[in-house]
Amino acid sequence: MVTRGEAMRMLAELVKLTALDEGSPQAFKVRAYEKALAGIEGHPGDLDGMTKSQLTEIKGVGNSTADKILELGKTGKVAKLESLREKYPPPFLELTKIPGLGPKTLKSLRAQLGVEDLDGLKEAVAQQKLRELPGLGEKSEEKIAKAIERLGLHGKDRRTPLVEVYGLARSLAQRLEDVDGVEQAEPCGSIRRFSETIGDIDIVVATTNPAAVSETVLAFPEVSEVVGAGDTKTSFLTREGMQVDVRTVSPDQLGSALMYFTGSKTHNIALRQRAIDRGWLLSEYGLFDGDDVVASETEEAIYEALEMQFVEPPLREGSGEVEAAADGELPELIQRNHIRGDLHYHSDRSGDGRSSLEEMIEAGIEAGYEYVAFTDHGEDLAINGSSREEMLAHRDRIRQLDAAYDEIKILFGCELNIGPDGDLDYDAGFRLEFDYCVASIHSHFDLSVEEQTSRILKALADPSVNAIGHLTGRYVGRRPGVELDIDAVLEGLAVTGVALEVNGALDRLDATTDVTRRALAAGVDLVIDTDSHHTIDLVRMGYGVRYAQRAWVTPDRVINTLPLDGFLDWAVRRRG
Numbered sequence: 001m002v003t004r005g006e007a008m009r010m011l012a013e014l015v016k017l018t019a020l021d022e023g024s025p026q027a028f029k030v031r032a033y034e035k036a037l038a039g040i041e042g043h044p045g046d047l048d049g050m051t052k053s054q055l056t057e058i059k060g061v062g063n064s065t066a067d068k069i070l071e072l073g074k075t076g077k078v079a080k081l082e083s084l085r086e087k088y089p090p091p092f093l094e095l096t097k098i099p100g101l102g103p104k105t106l107k108s109l110r111a112q113l114g115v116e117d118l119d120g121l122k123e124a125v126a127q128q129k130l131r132e133l134p135g136l137g138e139k140s141e142e143k144i145a146k147a148i149e150r151l152g153l154h155g156k157d158r159r160t161p162l163v164e165v166y167g168l169a170r171s172l173a174q175r176l177e178d179v180d181g182v183e184q185a186e187p188c189g190s191i192r193r194f195s196e197t198i199g200d201i202d203i204v205v206a207t208t209n210p211a212a213v214s215e216t217v218l219a220f221p222e223v224s225e226v227v228g229a230g231d232t233k234t235s236f237l238t239r240e241g242m243q244v245d246v247r248t249v250s251p252d253q254l255g256s257a258l259m260y261f262t263g264s265k266t267h268n269i270a271l272r273q274r275a276i277d278r279g280w281l282l283s284e285y286g287l288f289d290g291d292d293v294v295a296s297e298t299e300e301a302i303y304e305a306l307e308m309q310f311v312e313p314p315l316r317e318g319s320g321e322v323e324a325a326a327d328g329e330l331p332e333l334i335q336r337n338h339i340r341g342d343l344h345y346h347s348d349r350s351g352d353g354r355s356s357l358e359e360m361i362e363a364g365i366e367a368g369y370e371y372v373a374f375t376d377h378g379e380d381l382a383i384n385g386s387s388r389e390e391m392l393a394h395r396d397r398i399r400q401l402d403a404a405y406d407e408i409k410i411l412f413g414c415e416l417n418i419g420p421d422g423d424l425d426y427d428a429g430f431r432l433e434f435d436y437c438v439a440s441i442h443s444h445f446d447l448s449v450e451e452q453t454s455r456i457l458k459a460l461a462d463p464s465v466n467a468i469g470h471l472t473g474r475y476v477g478r479r480p481g482v483e484l485d486i487d488a489v490l491e492g493l494a495v496t497g498v499a500l501e502v503n504g505a506l507d508r509l510d511a512t513t514d515v516t517r518r519a520l521a522a523g524v525d526l527v528i529d530t531d532s533h534h535t536i537d538l539v540r541m542g543y544g545v546r547y548a549q550r551a552w553v554t555p556d557r558v559i560n561t562l563p564l565d566g567f568l569d570w571a572v573r574r575r576g
């Protein structure tokens with residue numbers, strides 16, 4: 001029994017570990033696994049019960065990958081992967097998160113300096129040994145030292161990016177929902193609040209049969225070490241050292257348990273105080289008046305009993321939401337169903353795009369959109385971009401498809417690359433040929449604050465630019481974003497009327513919550529996008545919306561909540 005997801009996870013791990021083993025992400029074997037991964041990603045059905053010859057019919061899947069999928073189904077393990085895991089244990093893998101440390105460098109770090117983990121690396125940096133390695137120098141040594149510092153990779157308080165645990169948490173909860181007696185299983189804690197980094201995974205399970213849940217948890221293939229197994233809580237560590245706490249409650253206590261384990265701690269303390277003010281007690285088991293239950297089954301009932309508006313989980317950070325909810329003054333938050341279109345959307349016209357125009361259009365219709373703007377990469381993004389001729393031919397196809405699909409408006413757009421000086425793709429005249437442009441940075445992350453700021457300001461002054469995509473270019477926990485004078489950038493956005501993007505890709509989540517909040521205060525328009533490169537990326541709209549909720553974003557500030565006419569007016573106004 002192999003699901004598509006399991007096969008994809010196996011291949012993704014093989015890609016990563018084989019690149020290390022070969023000392024290059026371009027190695028033949030790595031490319032082969034990547035192709036197989038893309039093939040299975042694009043394969044519509046599940047893999048259950050498929051024979052070897054059926055498997056090799058999937059695009060990119062060769063004999064050796066098919067064997068591994070069958071081996072995974074039969075034994076739950078893949079020998080090749082197990083030996084690679086042994087060779088590259090989690091403490092060593094942590095080093096791959098540091099920018100500037102590619103497979104080749106890591107290989108020589110290990111072979112020549114005996115670096116096995118972060119501590120070893122820090123020591124080598126302190127002794128200035130890195131600069132002696134081939135391909136490295138004093139400058140890259142400093143860069144690596146700075147990255148270790150800024151990524152917070154050191155110390156016991158280190159946190160894991162949401163993107164690395166979100167799928168796992170969802171998958172564990174889904175499997176628990178299939179267990180006998182379980183009514184609902186939800187990831188809670190910082191995951192439910194949609195925090196971009198996570199300390200540990202908390203899952204709350206409403207069940208009439210807690211023993212069956214505990215038994216199931218202990219048998220999960222993800223368990224590498226059991227931390228504790230009691231009547232209501234089972235905890236374990238994954239191979240990567242991530243702790244997972246699974247708590248069981250009876251179904252009539254689900255609301256109070258969700259509330260308690262979602263937190264945040266500050267939010268909970270304020271709620272408990274409101275209960276005490278009424279002579280009641282609030283715990284994970286319910287809201288009590290002496291022995292009487294006031295409310296416990298749903299979170300809604302508890303907030304109502306405490307005379308408050310319902311507080312969406314992303315808001316529960318103890319930053320004024322309890323007072324606002326008590327005064328009935330929580331704003332109407334942005335919700336997924338307010339969104340009418342996606343304005344950062346790639347097709348396979350982009351070198352890194354994976355789905356065709358038609359597939360992306362149909363996915364957009366499926367998602368309920370009234371409009372989408374294809375924003376394939378401009379010419380500067382060498383391997384991923386398109387020349388003028390290619391773009392004009394692309395426009396013809398988009399116009400034809402727009403005429404063919406009545407149910408959705410399809411716009412001809414572009415993702416303009418912002419060069420180091422703030423220059424954009426093509427020329428000013430050609431840029432105005434597009435219906436819509438998002439401009440973003442994709443390189444030169446190490447310029448000074450002044451240089452980065454003027455780079456952005458110059459780009460957003462161009463009349464073709466409607467929005468700035470993934471403002472800082474960060475990858476959560478992996479690549480720090482560029483350093484900017486945020487006030488100056490926000491003022492520039494407000495003056496020009498260019499929108500600030502909240503990018504819903506889980507590894508980006510950019511602009512950050514803090515910047516988005518300040519953008520609201522500065523009167524800047526927002527746009528929430530998926531930056532989809534494949535039809536499966538459309539789920540990111542929900543992520544972008546939830547992340548935007550953390551900044552208290554309201555629908556009236558988000559331009560892609562506008563109906564088509566209103567949106568087009570907005571876009572045209574900018575182009576004068």
Ligand code: DGT
Pocket residue numbers: 188189190191197198199200201202260261262263264265268269
């Ligand atoms: P994390 O794991 O560091 O990303 O952050 P959380 O918020 O998931 O925190 P965690 O895992 O320590 O606890 C999960 C939730 O349980 C937390 O958000 C609120 C609740 N909680 C934990 N400890 C306490 C406590 O001492 N008092 C109260 N009222 N709630 C707590």
Ligand code: CA
Pocket residue numbers: 188189190191199200201202
């Ligand atoms: Ca947690």
Ligand code: CA
Pocket residue numbers: 189200201202245
């Ligand atoms: Ca926890």
Ligand code: ZN
Pocket residue numbers: 344345346415531
């Ligand atoms: Zn993009």
